[in-house]
Amino acid sequence: MPVTVKTFATSSEAAAALSSDRAARFLGGGTLVMRALNEGDISISTIVRASEQALKRIDAAGARVTIGAGVTFAQILSQRDLAFLHAAARSIGGPAVRNMGTVGGNLFAPSPYGDLTVALLALDATIAMQGGLGTREVSIEEFLQSRDRQAGQLVLSISCQKPASLDAFRYRKVTRIKPKGGSVITIAAHLPMSGGRIVGARIALGSMAPTQIRAKGAERALEGRPLEASTIAAAAAAAAEGASPANNALGSTWYRREIVGVHLRRLLSGQE
Amino acid sequence: MSKTALQFRHNGREVAIFVDGGTNLLVALRELIGDMTPKFGCGQGTCGTCSVLIDGELHLACLTLAETAAGRAVETLDGLKDGPELHPLQRAFAENFAAQCGYCTPGMLMAAKALLDRNPSPTRADVVEAISGNICRCTGYEPIINAVLAAASGSRARA
Numbered sequence A: 001m002p003v004t005v006k007t008f009a010t011s012s013e014a015a016a017a018l019s020s021d022r023a024a025r026f027l028g029g030g031t032l033v034m035r036a037l038n039e040g041d042i043s044i045s046t047i048v049r050a051s052e053q054a055l056k057r058i059d060a061a062g063a064r065v066t067i068g069a070g071v072t073f074a075q076i077l078s079q080r081d082l083a084f085l086h087a088a089a090r091s092i093g094g095p096a097v098r099n100m101g102t103v104g105g106n107l108f109a110p111s112p113y114g115d116l117t118v119a120l121l122a123l124d125a126t127i128a129m130q131g132g133l134g135t136r137e138v139s140i141e142e143f144l145q146s147r148d149r150q151a152g153q154l155v156l157s158i159s160c161q162k163p164a165s166l167d168a169f170r171y172r173k174v175t176r177i178k179p180k181g182g183s184v185i186t187i188a189a190h191l192p193m194s195g196g197r198i199v200g201a202r203i204a205l206g207s208m209a210p211t212q213i214r215a216k217g218a219e220r221a222l223e224g225r226p227l228e229a230s231t232i233a234a235a236a237a238a239a240a241e242g243a244s245p246a247n248n249a250l251g252s253t254w255y256r257r258e259i260v261g262v263h264l265r266r267l268l269s270g271q272e
Numbered sequence B: 001m002s003k004t005a006l007q008f009r010h011n012g013r014e015v016a017i018f019v020d021g022g023t024n025l026l027v028a029l030r031e032l033i034g035d036m037t038p039k040f041g042c043g044q045g046t047c048g049t050c051s052v053l054i055d056g057e058l059h060l061a062c063l064t065l066a067e068t069a070a071g072r073a074v075e076t077l078d079g080l081k082d083g084p085e086l087h088p089l090q091r092a093f094a095e096n097f098a099a100q101c102g103y104c105t106p107g108m109l110m111a112a113k114a115l116l117d118r119n120p121s122p123t124r125a126d127v128v129e130a131i132s133g134n135i136c137r138c139t140g141y142e143p144i145i146n147a148v149l150a151a152a153s154g155s156r157a158r159a
Helices: A011-019 A033-038 A073-077 A080-090 A095-100 A115-122 A140-145 A216-222 A229-237 A253-268 B025-033 B088-095 B105-118 B124-130 B142-158
Strands: A004-008 A024-026 A046-050 A064-068 A126-131 A134-139 A154-161 A169-175 A183-190 A202-206 B004-010 B013-019 B051-054 B057-060 B073-075
Touching: A004 A011, A011 A024, A011 A046, A011 A126, A011 A154, A024 A033, A064 A080, A073 A080, A073 A095, A080 A115, A080 A169, A095 B057, A095 B105, A115 A140, A115 A169, A115 A183, A115 A202, A126 A140, A134 A140, A169 A253, A183 A253, A202 A216, A216 A229, A229 A253, B004 B025, B013 B025, B051 B105, B057 B105, B088 B105, B088 B142, B105 B124, B105 B142, B124 B142
Parallel strands: A004 A046, A024 A046, B004 B073
Antiparallel strands: A064 A154, A126 A134, A126 A154, A169 A183, A183 A202, B004 B013, B051 B057, B051 B073
């Protein structure tokens, strides 16, 4: 069924069009919206696009990075200043999907997708959004909790502090297909160290709930402690706390619960 | 619903078509331009057989809104050969038995071209990565990987 395509020069006009039409969807890289159209999703009657260049901007020179919602995974991989996100970006799709899919769209990608969002959740990212009433910033955790009610809002950019060191930020995506495929489980860990102890531990999980979640039990087990075997074992034991894992062809709910601690332990202890 | 006029370069030739709103580039290429080389596999961005190059970058035509190709250069498998001469990648695919049923071949060739355009001397791991978005259910991938490596070393030998 044909849909109406509306292209705007600015993101504020695009946001206004989104907020005034419940059947409108914003088109980023197309990997979600065009796929829905190809599948015959009749809930979409309008596609909204914005040609504003700010959506493609990357500001990564300082300690805090801001990535435009329209930046693709391939663009992240071409930026040395975003090296901490390279493992997550590389774990997504084949080259074509990485040339198309965007950071903003990834926030809305349902399980088993949305791997970059797992990394951004572990980094306590902030989302800048434009609605009918103006722009606002929300934490990524708050954004994900109300993701299904974000209709009529346009994500402008995502920002976060760079991890203190590359070793303080770790990422692992477990797949069945090699070299890569849909996520059985995705884990990102941010472990800032101060005086030999972890301060501000963040563990984020993908495919362990309808949206990406923080493993708060594991975070508590790590907080204020040195990264040693007993701490890691306690975090692994608490990894599935509060999770309601996906049950799909890639893995059952039971299986994901069983292996999340194993993979968290391996990630934290630096094993392959 | 009104149609939208759309112009872009298709394998070096300017084309102008009218598309319905929401038409994807694969439908535009196959049904409106008549280029049947990009195939429809899944329509979900999973199989890769609709892969084309847009301004030299590998894209999935089935997930590309046709209008976003306006003013850009789209290359498909149809543009790979030079008159009667097959492209070195096509010759390498034939010589290395890299095609069985052939359905994935258009996407594999475009993904391989995207790789070799950027990196003329890829490692085996580079090739595996480059075709990781393309599914082949016949060959087990090994002959395809070998063909891409053979095309790369053949091109280096001629250079």
